[in-house]
Amino acid sequence: SNRVGLSINDSSSPAATVRSHESIKLHMKPAIVKWRHNETLSMKIRKQILHFLDAERDISVLKGTLKPGDIIHYIFDRDSTMNISKNLYELLPRTSPLKNKNFKTCAIVGNSGILLNSGCGKEIDSHDFVIRCNLAPVEEYARDVGMKTHLVTMNPSVVQRAFEDLVNDTWKDKFLQRLKSLNESILWIPAFMAKGGEERVEWVNDLIIKHHINVHTAYPSLRLLHAVRGYWLTNKVHIKRPTTGILMYTLATRFCNRIDLYGFWPFSRDLHQNPVKYHYYDSLKYGYTSQAGPHAMPLEFKALKNLHLQGALKLTVGKCE
Numbered sequence: 001s002n003r004v005g006l007s008i009n010d011s012s013s014p015a016a017t018v019r020s021h022e023s024i025k026l027h028m029k030p031a032i033v034k035w036r037h038n039e040t041l042s043m044k045i046r047k048q049i050l051h052f053l054d055a056e057r058d059i060s061v062l063k064g065t066l067k068p069g070d071i072i073h074y075i076f077d078r079d080s081t082m083n084i085s086k087n088l089y090e091l092l093p094r095t096s097p098l099k100n101k102n103f104k105t106c107a108i109v110g111n112s113g114i115l116l117n118s119g120c121g122k123e124i125d126s127h128d129f130v131i132r133c134n135l136a137p138v139e140e141y142a143r144d145v146g147m148k149t150h151l152v153t154m155n156p157s158v159v160q161r162a163f164e165d166l167v168n169d170t171w172k173d174k175f176l177q178r179l180k181s182l183n184e185s186i187l188w189i190p191a192f193m194a195k196g197g198e199e200r201v202e203w204v205n206d207l208i209i210k211h212h213i214n215v216h217t218a219y220p221s222l223r224l225l226h227a228v229r230g231y232w233l234t235n236k237v238h239i240k241r242p243t244t245g246i247l248m249y250t251l252a253t254r255f256c257n258r259i260d261l262y263g264f265w266p267f268s269r270d271l272h273q274n275p276v277k278y279h280y281y282d283s284l285k286y287g288y289t290s291q292a293g294p295h296a297m298p299l300e301f302k303a304l305k306n307l308h309l310q311g312a313l314k315l316t317v318g319k320c321e
């Protein structure tokens, strides 16, 4: 038979990889499974997650709860601390950027190379709310990934990885252009998760203020990560360090009635054994470990795929019509 031979080196958790590949082979063929939204299940999941976290509250620390000079212990590196600077304080929202929000349809766009040649841009942009990760570029890839952005995440490491730590005016300019293109959307910066990003967060905050960048900044709460982990744990998914993608899905259940996922494919080959880039826009390789430590993407993927099979969310891993 035409076995899908995906490398098991893709992951920090090889056992999960092997198992998820087997079931991908059985279930992910679009022709076999006709997907249908299970609204009852979506509502049930929303309620379950609400026992652990409330996206409206946990999406960002608010102004009233901290003051400049306060000291924060990083979530992953408990022994290291950072200070709440004046700029960071200034950029904390007064009220939740998701207050009273509810959307019929949301798209969460992961960064897998599976998006290349997908032609999914229009479909992604047809959603009421579009979430993207780590300031991934859109313009050059619009046909495959769309242009709309309502919320975009930015791990501090992105400043280094994609913008050369703003070493000179060219990179600073590039970064500024990217920020300016976000107009009005939410820029979600996990500033309190892992040590090492403090300076980069400061640079970004400084640029936003100096250049009057029109974004709604948000800095996820300290309890978010534990809460997300807790939720998945009670569902027997042991995620040590949730990826941005699964964080976004977990948050989105609160304000999105229907959630469609694109660009989630943590494997180096597609279903036809063609090579797939780790990211659609850069040359990062599988096995790359971020500052936040190793992720278990295949394990998360398996959990998301199960939800897809039950109709709670829709995963697109091929071409769009």
Ligand code: CTP
Pocket: 109, 110, 111, 112, 113, 133, 134, 155, 157, 242, 243, 244, 245, 246, 263, 264, 265, 266, 267, 277, 278, 279, 289, 290, 291, 292, 295, 297
């Ligand atoms: N993703 C995926 N398959 C890939 C790459 C990414 O499913 N080959 C999903 C993951 O859920 C990931 C999200 O897309 O969290 C965004 O990708 P990326 O920017 O690489 O996010 P992280 O790995 O979380 O960021 P970092 O490496 O900085 O920790």
